Amino acid sequence: MTRFKPDLRNQPLNTDWRFFRGDAPDYSSPSLDDAAWRAVDVPHDWSIEDLPGSDPALNAVVRDADTAPIWQKVTEAPVLIGPFDARLNDNRTSRQNANSFMSAYTVNGVGWYRKRLQLPSLSDDARVEITFDGVYMNSQVWLNGVMLAEHPYGYTAFTVDLTPHLRRDGDNVIAVRVANLGRNSRWYSGSGIYRHVWLDIVRNAGFEQSGLTVTTPSVSASTATVQVVARTVNAPADATLVTRVRDQAGRTVAETTGSPASASTLALSRPKRWSPETPNLYTVECELRSGDRVLDRMSSPLGVRTVEIDAANGLRINGKPYKLRGGCVHHDNGLLGAAAIDRAEVRKVELLKARGFNALRSAHNPSSPAFLDACDRLGILVIEESFDMWHLAKNPDDYHLYFDGWWKKDLTTMVRRAANHPSVIIWSVGNEIPERGEEDGVATAKMLVDEVHRLDPTRPATQAIPSFKVAGQTKTLDEIFNAAAAPVDVVGYNYQLKRYDPDHQLYPNRVMIGTESFPKEVDLIWRQVDRSPYILGDFVWSAMDYLGEASIGRVGLDGDARGQQDYPWFAAWCGDLDLIGQQRPQSLARDVVWGLSELEIAVQRPIPDGKEETPYDWGWRDELPSWSWAGAEGKTLSLSVYTRADRITVEVNGRKVADQALKPSETFMNEVPVTYEPGRLVVTAWRSGRRIARRTLETAGPATALRLSVDRARLANSRDELAYVTASVVDAAGRLVPDAVHVVELESVGPVELAAFGNANPRGVASFRQPVAKTWHGQALAIIRPKGPSGNASLTIRSKGLAGGVVRVSIG
Structure with missing residues (x-):
């Protein structure tokens, strides 16, 4: 059992949860016997796991979807395999499973998590809080049988104060109900506690959650001014605030002491500035003190940089012009589903930076802390997006049901948690909002933009505006577009390459950005962007392939019906990189x-x-x-x-x-x-x-062997770590056999477990949890995760008729 420490924030609460897929009124009861429930660690996504009744032997069957050209219709897919259920194709099987092609034919529903919590000896003024980075969706949290919180939105963090109902001298039972019901998403959302959980044991007097706002009002090569605003609760009258800045080596480079009621100002001499090429980071540390006693501590990242944006000169960071070479990314991690394991988030950013991206858009929801941390460290600029809908629905059970009661809290959470990340340069208040050009939609946009500016006056706001309108709207597309553009600082253009020049003639001071674009327009778009200072850049849809919105990137032969929603398609097939991180042809063009x-x-x-x-x-x-x-x-x-x-x-x-x-x-x-x-x-x-x-x-010869490669051969002994092992089918000369389809079997030895095993085939429905998979385009990917003590692990992948391969990974 995890041992927790007093007076310490951000203690991981990720291991040893109990999980059950189902629902009953007594699942919140502390006396419930949950011994038969499955033990899981979070982040966890149940919708990517094998469904009851799925036959593992089906993974070893080669079908037409494995071998046929992507433009050829296939007919041999099983109705039920792994997490996929073809019966969702009619959208009518049940309210629990109604998302169909949008959510990749996976099953949502209701699930429960339970965890027993033993705490150290607590002081009389202790405050104990639990923070969930992300739960999809409609979560309810109980402690010892008492419901303490509800949170509808699946993409924002929330904190629950456990203190009033704690048993300070015994076991405590946390129970979390997650209800992912109905048609509520246009892409694969996943289900469950899919991001981290944290425990804070602090004093009654201390900092608010995300209680520091750090800005750099003036920056030059010789000096930088750092301003820190600390938000506190129950601070005593004699409280002081000690604020220091540490460099990447941990050395204190500036320190000041003052009142928590006023901003702290520090000066950095010859600062190492943050930019995409040189992502230098500092850490701001704050201590709330009463006399000699430290009441609370909180830290935050700091990147010293200036960002300037205007139509005449475009985007400048530290005075240097940049074009945003951008891509849109959904939150899932391919074969892992929505589970936001730290290494998966980091690898995503690494792969995209290696392909020339310097900017990413968190479509269409706030991103995970691990993703933003990776962007900070690797020098990737971010458009952080809040909502995919406001008052009008895109699906009957989506966030529009909760917008009025929750937008302000969710927007505040997004901005407070991300504002200190130097990678974030623009806030987005919405994507393709149906009512965007109507009077109420314009008022809503202004309300959201005003609130963003109140929370963070240092960054501009945008919304992504499409080229279509909804039934019943009488305004022209130009009227809708320009009404939607009026409240924002940077106007987001979705798929509207032809608007740029005429709009610039009409609105010469308008700052524009391509918030979404078609891959096939890459050449035309970048000729336009490069010659137009008023266009900050372009974000292709999408940078990396993802689950759900099945087959929007498919191809056909002339005369074919579109067939967009046909099972067994489960992935979008529109990414520059595929589901396992390999380049697709549009990436070569880019x-x-x-x-x-x-x-x-x-x-x-x-x-x-x-x-x-x-x-x-x-x-x-x-x-x-x-x-x-x-x-x-x-x-x-x-x-x-x-x-x-x-x-x-x-x-x-x-x-x-x-x-x-x-x-x-x-x-x-x-x-x-x-x-x-x-x-x-x-x-x-x-x-x-x-x-x-x-x-x-x-021309490759006959397949003779499997060649294995691993992205990292040494991992820390942490559940946040992963190793990605690529298996490639090669001929006798070591050349990839590009269309080779082989059944491959995996065996691991040592302190690891299989997290996922599969390939990039967007219609190759299979279990991703079995030690048997198939290659597609000659490759498969195994993802392994540390489990247990430190030591050495080996992974062997074999296939009948081929020489197998082995990789070794050191854990610890």
């Missing part, structure tokens, strides 16, 4: 558009004669960086060449088959017809007669 690469290539999968491939709105044609197309010998294939070069040459098996002049001033995206024959494809890019880059693809 590498060139953003200047990360001079040349990238991909080959369109062969399509039936007489047909054309048609990507839907968020789609990209089915192409791979592959020259392995068995059965297409002699057929003309379409080669995508992404480059800023003015000329390319193409060779197949040493013969030049194309020598083509390009017009990089018009496009970086080119298509070249090439007749397929197995062997070696070489594309060379030239500029002014000089070779600038070369890419080579080789």
Whole structure:
């Protein structure tokens, strides 16, 4: 059992919970025998777990969805497998399970968590609080059979004071009911206590939750002024506030003592400023004292930087111009579901930074503390978003039911918890709000923006405005758009590339930002953004693939019905990176558009004669960086060449088959017809007669082995840690076999457990919790998590007919 300490904040309360998927009136009772309930640690998402009746043996069955082109309709998916239930396709099975394709055909419902809590000896003035970083959704919290709190919104933190009902000298029972019911989300939400839980044991006199606001009113290369406002409760008349700033080495670089009733001002000499390239961080520490006694302590991150935004010069950080190379991200972590395990949050940010992103938008809800911490450390700028709806519903059971009673508390929580993160540069008060252009919608936007400015006058506010209107609206789209734009500081444009120039002519002082865009418009968008100082940047939908909104990025053949909601599609299939973090072809194109690469290539999968491939709105044609197309010998294939070069040459098996002049001033995206024959494809890019880059693809031979790689071979012994192991099917020369589908089996030895195992196939429904999976596009991903004592662990992955692979990980 966890041992807790007095006078200490942020003590993890994540382990040894009991969980039951179901509901009954007595589940809050402290006398309930919950020994038969399942032991879980949080963060935990029950909707990604296997459903009752799911047969684990189904994971080893290869079906048409595993082998067919992504544009081909499939028919062999089981009705029930892992967390997926095809019966949700009709939206009528039950109120508990009504989200269907929006929530990836997973099951929501009601679940209960219980935990026994033994506390140390407490002082008479002790205050004990529990904070939930995120529970989806409609949570109720009991202590010793007494309900203490309810919280509808699934994406904001909330704190519950346990003190009045504590048993100070015995066991305490915390019970949490989570009710994820009805149609309440447009994407996969997950269900349960999916973020961290914390215990604070403090004094009655102390700081409020998120009680520090840290700003830097003036910054230069030689000095910076740091201002700290501390919000306290029950502070005695003689209370003093000690405030210090520590650098990344832990050294105190500034300190002052004053009254908690007034702001503390400190000066930093030659500050190390925070920016995307140099994300230098300090820590602000505050102590509330009464005489020699420390009543409470609280700390906060500090990034010393200036942010300036206007239409004439765009965005400047510390005086340097930036364009926001942005992507939208949902909160899920792929095969892990919504569980916000720290390493999963960090890895997401790492992967996207490696692909050139310098900004992310938390679509469409406040993000986790671990995500913002990662953005701070890695130098990623953030648009932190609050709501996907206000008064009008997008789904019958969504947050619109609670907006009037809860918006102010939830908005305050978002701003208070995120305001000290230097990565956050813009607040968003809403996304594609149906009533945005009507009188009441404009009033609501102004109310939200005014409250954001009151809470944080240092940052601008935006809302993401789309190009559609809802039934019954009589205003024109221009009238709706401009009414919605009026209350905000930065106007968010969703999928409205054609509006930028005419709107700038009409509103030359308007600051614009592309809050969502289609992947296929990447080249056109960035030509517009780069030449327009008044456009701060663009955020593609989406940076990383996600669960739910199934198949919005699918492709079809001409004449196909859209079929957007068809099971077994469960993922969106529109990310630059796929569900396991691998680059998709649009990411290759973006590498060139953003200047990360001079040349990238991909080959369109062969399509039936007489047909054309048609990507839907968020789609990209089915192409791979592959020259392995068995059965297409002699057929003309379409080669995508992404480059800023003015000329390319193409060779197949040493013969030049194309020598083509390009017009990089018009496009970086080119298509070249090439007749397929197995062997070696070489594309060379030239500029002014000089070779600038070369890419080579080789036909892979038969699969012979599994090659394993692990992202980190040493982990701390913490449940917040994960190791990501990629299994790739390779031939005798070590080349990836790109369309290889193999059943793979996993065995782990040592102090770890399997957290998830699967692949990136957006319609490859399966259990992600079994030690059996399949490769897709030649790859699978295993995620392992420390459990138990420190030591060494090994992970072996095997497949029939292939040489297996082993990786080793040190824990501790």
